Amino acid sequence: MRWRCAFALSTAILGASLLPSRANAQMVSLDVLDREFVRIVEAVAPAVVRVGPGFTGVCIAENGFVLTDGRVAETFKENPDVRAKGIAITFPDKRTFSAQWVSAHADTNTCLLKIDAKRLPFARPSEPDSVRVGQFLLSIGNAFDTAAESAPAVTLGIVAAVHRDASGRTTRIETSAATNPGQDGCPYFDVDGQLVGVFRQQPSLQDLALLTPMDQIRGAYEGVAGVADAFPPPRTVLPPRSRARALSTAFHAAAMRARSAVVTLVVTKATPAAEATATPGEGQAAPPPAEPSKPRDAPKGPPVLVREGAVTGTIVDAQGYVLAPSKQFPDDVVSIEAHTSDGKTYRASVLAHDRKAGLALLVLDKPRGTQFEVLESVATSGLQEGQFVIAVAAPHGPPATPDPFVTVGVVSALHRLDPWRDAIQTDAGTNVKNAGGVLVDLRGRLLGIVLSPEWPFGQNSGLGFAMPIDAVLAAVERLKSGTDVEPAYLGVTLNDVPSPAVGVAIAEVAKGMPAEKAGVMVGDLIVACDGKPMRDRRGFSDFMARSKCAGDAVELTLQRGDRSLVVVATLAKRP
Numbered sequence: 001m002r003w004r005c006a007f008a009l010s011t012a013i014l015g016a017s018l019l020p021s022r023a024n025a026q027m028v029s030l031d032v033l034d035r036e037f038v039r040i041v042e043a044v045a046p047a048v049v050r051v052g053p054g055f056t057g058v059c060i061a062e063n064g065f066v067l068t069d070g071r072v073a074e075t076f077k078e079n080p081d082v083r084a085k086g087i088a089i090t091f092p093d094k095r096t097f098s099a100q101w102v103s104a105h106a107d108t109n110t111c112l113l114k115i116d117a118k119r120l121p122f123a124r125p126s127e128p129d130s131v132r133v134g135q136f137l138l139s140i141g142n143a144f145d146t147a148a149e150s151a152p153a154v155t156l157g158i159v160a161a162v163h164r165d166a167s168g169r170t171t172r173i174e175t176s177a178a179t180n181p182g183q184d185g186c187p188y189f190d191v192d193g194q195l196v197g198v199f200r201q202q203p204s205l206q207d208l209a210l211l212t213p214m215d216q217i218r219g220a221y222e223g224v225a226g227v228a229d230a231f232p233p234p235r236t237v238l239p240p241r242s243r244a245r246a247l248s249t250a251f252h253a254a255a256m257r258a259r260s261a262v263v264t265l266v267v268t269k270a271t272p273a274a275e276a277t278a279t280p281g282e283g284q285a286a287p288p289p290a291e292p293s294k295p296r297d298a299p300k301g302p303p304v305l306v307r308e309g310a311v312t313g314t315i316v317d318a319q320g321y322v323l324a325p326s327k328q329f330p331d332d333v334v335s336i337e338a339h340t341s342d343g344k345t346y347r348a349s350v351l352a353h354d355r356k357a358g359l360a361l362l363v364l365d366k367p368r369g370t371q372f373e374v375l376e377s378v379a380t381s382g383l384q385e386g387q388f389v390i391a392v393a394a395p396h397g398p399p400a401t402p403d404p405f406v407t408v409g410v411v412s413a414l415h416r417l418d419p420w421r422d423a424i425q426t427d428a429g430t431n432v433k434n435a436g437g438v439l440v441d442l443r444g445r446l447l448g449i450v451l452s453p454e455w456p457f458g459q460n461s462g463l464g465f466a467m468p469i470d471a472v473l474a475a476v477e478r479l480k481s482g483t484d485v486e487p488a489y490l491g492v493t494l495n496d497v498p499s500p501a502v503g504v505a506i507a508e509v510a511k512g513m514p515a516e517k518a519g520v521m522v523g524d525l526i527v528a529c530d531g532k533p534m535r536d537r538r539g540f541s542d543f544m545a546r547s548k549c550a551g552d553a554v555e556l557t558l559q560r561g562d563r564s565l566v567v568v569a570t571l572a573k574r575p
Contacts, residue, residue, distance in 0.1 A: 033243050040191065041138065041152070041154055044189050046092055048123075049091050049092075050142050051069075051113070052087045052088055055184050056142045056183050056185045056186040057069075057089070057113070058198070059091075059115075060125065063120070063229065064118070064120055065122075065230040066112070067111075067198060067217065068185040069109065069199075070104055070105070070110050071109075072113070073104035086099050091120075097117055100113065100116075107216075108212045109200050110198055110217055110220070111185075123195045124232050124233065124234050125218060125232075125234060126190060129170055131159055131173055131196055131197075132162070133162055134248070134253075134255040134256075134390070134406050136156065136190065137158065137175045137177045138189045139154070139189075140153070140154050140189065141183030142183060155177045158406065158408045160174040160176055161405045169219075172212070173196065173211040174208045177209060178209070183199060185199060188211055190248075192236040193236065193237030198211060198214075251406075253444070254390050254443060254444040257444030258375060261315050263313045263314075263315060264312065264313075265312070265324055265338055266309075267311060267328060268308070269330075270333075270334050271332070312324065312405075312433075312436040312437045315372045318372050319363075320346070321480065323361060323362075324360055325452045326355065326357075333350065336348040348362045348365065352483055354475050356421060356549065357421060357449070357471070357472060357485075358451055358452060361476065375446040377473065378445040379470055383411055383414065384411065385410075385414065388408065389410065389428050389439050390428065390444075391406070391407045391429065391430050391464070393405040393435075393450070404437075409428030410426065410427060411425070412463065421545060423468070424466045425463060426464050438450070448467050448469050450464065451466060470546075486549060487549070487573070487574040488549050488550050488552060488571035488572070489513065489514070490515050491510035491572065492507075492520065493506075496536050496537055501525075503535070504525065504539075505524075506520060506522050506524045506526070507522065509521065514572050518567040527557050528556075529544075529555065530547075531555070549571070550573040551570070551573075553571070554568070555568050556568070
């Protein structure tokens with residue numbers, strides 16, 4: 001099963017963080033977790049149906065009400081034969097019924113059908129407003145639009161974001177549980193086996209599905225005659241102390257703990273008048289192109305202030321210092337508003353850029369004595385591949401939205417990205433939405449700052465990167481002084497040396513660079529940097545990435561033939 005690998009790799013963490021204190025030393029049983037998720041699927045899959053030739057639906061009442069994609073209503077309108085005879089509804093046990101159209105609702109993109117039958121398997125809707133970020137969701141739908149395939153297609157993910165209206169009612173759910181062709185109208189279930197929502201669409205360039213929540217669907221059909229019994233009361237599938245529920249709860253708790261550290265940054269830039277008028281506003285038609293023989297003069301006048309979309313930042317110091325993606329703060333930024341999790345708004349300004357990490361340090365303009373909550377950080381030296389990690393970003397709705405944007409995955413690799421960024425690689429779905437947010441463990445402890453999607457890895461590649469928090473914090477004091485941090489460059493090409501020798505061999509020395517100026521020669525072995533032994537090229541790269549910036553001095557202990565010598569090089573900015 002798709003989730004088994006992630007669970008297996010993360011057993012050690014789960015054993016320490018999810019079980020009662022008297023059982024903290026025990027491992028979580030993978031068999032128990034597997035059986036619980038299988039039990040959910042076995043309980044709800046009989047109610048998931050095929051609607052016509054290519055849609056998925058779900059029976060929501062034992063007397064035959066079926067909820068499916070709103071486009072099914074168009075089939076009734078456009079096909080006289082379907083209007084007369086109904087549309088085919090096929091259950092997993094291969095029983096087929098004819099269903100008639102009852103009602104459709106455009107805002108929810110759903111359609112309600114009715115089978116003339118009783119005692120059908122059905123799924124119960126979840127409690128109103130029970131959906132929480134971080135909790136598990138399972139999608140169950142048709143298997144790749146194959147009419148002969150009766151087995152369900154099951155995927156597992158988490159709630160990434162919950163969108164609510166001004167009254168607090170849930171209007172949209174984003175989830176990382178994947179969808180496949182033939183799953184339009186596909187139902188999504190929580191670990192209680194309750195129906196949470198119905199698939200609405202897959203936004204482009206995002207590895208997320210957008211759902212219409214059952215709260216909204218139930219409200220949409222309240223006034224329709226004859227459907228009062230179409231939405232039965234909830235009932236859970238798993239026992240209250242299930243492992244699946246405990247893990248789902250842990251994800252949510254860690255995400256909400258991290259929410260206090262992330263802020264929404266709204267940037268206003270000064271855009272030249274020509275560019276501002278050349279770009280049509282929302283809802284406006286683009287102007288016709290100028291004739292080649294009569295080029296349009298660029299509009300004169302002062303720059304136009306343009307309010308950009310929201311950016312996520314992370315509070316890393318109680319005095320109001322915030323890290324955020326550097327590329328979001330070019331020289332034409334006029335003002336920055338920071339919206340914190342408690343609903344307050346502060347002005348912010350950029351102090352310096354950490355160009356090693358691709359991050360900028362901002363400071364909030366706060367009243368004297370104001371202190372901000374900072375997450376506990378943990379050294380990433382003990383981080384291991386396979387551990388669960390949670391990426392948490394500021395909400396991408398109104399700034400005061402209480403729920404963060406959340407993705408969950410595992411550490412897929414360490415020491416990745418490039419020579420000056422010793423990054424954590426994760427499959428936790430990092431993208432432009434959560435760049436600048438936090439990467440935390442299951443206890444909500446800070447592991448790193450999420451980086452913007454990087455070439456050749458796109459935002460939909462399935463891989464993301466975070467700068468380890470210990471490396472980031474090492475640069476913060478320098479950034480506070482207003483000094484930019486640049487990647488360091490020694491100017492050498494290195495080779496590992498055969499075991500049992502220790503050190504890294506100098507294969508080339510760049511002309512005019514710090515190594516040559518310090519007297520380093522081809523053939524030298526670097527056996528230590530600042531007194532720290534160097535055993536191989538990776539160790540040297542890690543040391544330089546974590547400890548050194550352009551302008552720093554590094555003491556190199558060299559082995560030259562039978563002689564040992566020490567030289568000091570002042571590191572340059574990487575070309």
